[in-house]
Amino acid sequence: MERDLVVRLGGVGRRYGVRGPWVLRGVDLGIGAGTLVRVEGANGSGKSTLLRILAGIDTPSEGRVSGRPRTAFVPERFPAAMPFTALGYLTHMARVHGLARGAAERSAEQWLERFGAGGFLRTPLSHLSKGSSQKVAVAQALVAAPDLLVLDEAWTGLDTAARAELDRAVAERTVEGGSVVFVDHDPRRLAGAVEEAYAVDGTVVKRRTFEGTSPTADDRESAMRRGPTVxxxxxxxxxxxxxxxxxxxxxxxxxxxxxxxxxxxxxxxxxxxxxxxxxxxxxxxxxxxxxxxxxxxxxxxxxxxxxxxxxxxxxxxxxxxxPVVPGPAPAPAPAPAPETDGRAHR
Ligand SMILES: Nc1ncnc2c1ncn2[C@@H]1O[C@H](COP(=O)(O)OP(=O)(O)OP(=O)(O)O)[C@@H](O)[C@H]1O
Structure with a gap:
């Protein structure tokens, strides 16, 4: 069953500079409502470029993007040197997404608590450790329950508890009908929950097929069998x-x-x-x-x-x-980046 698409790319190409080499070319894909989508590919292949276009913070050099759901994005590098406290920044982001002030503050506090950063509500962003900054980066994307959540290596730098919390947050978003598109260096990330995967290869984006699954089938059971299942x-x-x-x-x-x-x-x-x-x-x-x-x-x-x-x-x-049912070998992935413990310096 095809789901309604929240965003669709048609013939999308992206190059940096008028004579730069094409990073992406002829990309056609649609993101279904309530779907969890993984994007894979080697270093420098164009994954972040694709995610930025899907998130609407970059525009293609050619082709069309249709549909613009309420979108939140966690970039690969979070610009933490902003003149806000953690609470002030998250409240601001929630208000940008349409929440009233009181609701924005409550949501901001709840998300910081969930990620174990409740002690840093009043801490200026510039004083946070890398790990705590990443918690703020992730929380800012979740404060207003976006229709499309785009995560570029969002788990990197989070401590174990916060990574598990982000897994839960992703589950909640998709269960509530939101779509989530993510890149992560760990091929096991959300394995079993991923319903669609795309591989960036050269300048093209290929829809990955899973063994025994037609690339267009909406087969959740088959998706689940590929990862840890309860x-x-x-x-x-x-x-x-x-x-x-x-x-x-x-x-x-x-x-x-x-x-x-x-x-x-x-x-x-x-x-x-x-x-x-x-x-x-x-x-x-x-x-x-x-x-x-x-x-x-x-x-x-x-x-x-x-x-x-x-x-x-x-x-x-x-x-x-x-037990996990053996599936196709995961796409080659770069070595995992070292995780930091997320402790903040006051
Ligand atoms: N703003 C930019 N200006 C110029 N070139 C860029 C820019 N952003 C990305 N590129 C180039 O586009 C190509 C794809 O980069 P991108 O960051 O999308 O790849 P990636 O697959 O996300 O890489 P990684 O796995 O290392 O994060 C690379 O060659 C990169 O140098």
Missing amino acids: VIVTRGPHGAELPGPVAAAAVETAAHAHAPASSYEGTRYEGTTYEGASCEATDAPVAGRVTRLMVPESHSDLVLRELLTARPPWHVVTVERA
Whole structure:
């Protein structure tokens, strides 16, 4: 199923200077609503150039860009020497994106807290460490829940907890219907959640195909099988539909999704196997709708939270990691850059 496109490039080319070599040429691609898209390619191939054009902060030398969703961008290098405190800057960015002052400040504070930088609200940007500056760089793109989020190596420089938080933020954006396009040196980043990938090669951008997947198929299950996946067995109230964010993030696997709910009522759940992973049987009698969900690991916190906080809540029967199904070799990636610990200097 093709999704609505939020932005489309048609015959796009970019060169720097009138006689400069073409970095990109004849690029045709569209970014679907709610889609997580990875861009790959060797150093200097033009990934950042492509991302800047998608984000609307650079214009192509030829060709057309159509669609301009509310967009936020995390550049590869964040210009941290601005005359703002962290809170002042994020509030300003949220207001630029249309939030009222109070909402902008609340959102700014929440995002700094989420990334573990709540202690630096009043710290001037120029006094922040590299890692804390990167937290601000990422938070500024998230404060106003953009329709299109473009991340250029945004995880680099974040500490482990902040990287995991950014994974969760990406999951939330896509579940809420936003699109996310990212470049990252780690080929495992968000593996299993990525639905489309493009490789910049020479001056062209090729849509990467995944083994067993047609390049145009909207096949979330197939996408999930390529990365770390969690299998959640859950039981919902009679007649309840899965909470919206869960339905958007997970795939119901055939064994249970299509079985009549009544077949589980008052019976002991026997467990089953999925790709070699066994689900533990529960001793409790299971009533209501039992559903078996396959979720990218990066999205599992979000899905569990939504199930447990639904009104009425769903009961989580088992949670297990499923083994990764071997897929095509990842594209060559440059060596990971050293991570910094994100400590700020006051
Ligand atoms: N502002 C600019 N002026 C001139 N040349 C540029 C400019 N920005 C990028 N280039 C050139 O365009 C080419 C592609 O650069 P780009 O940064 O898009 O590649 P990249 O794939 O993101 O690289 P990396 O993986 O190293 O970040 C490179 O040759 C680069 O030198």
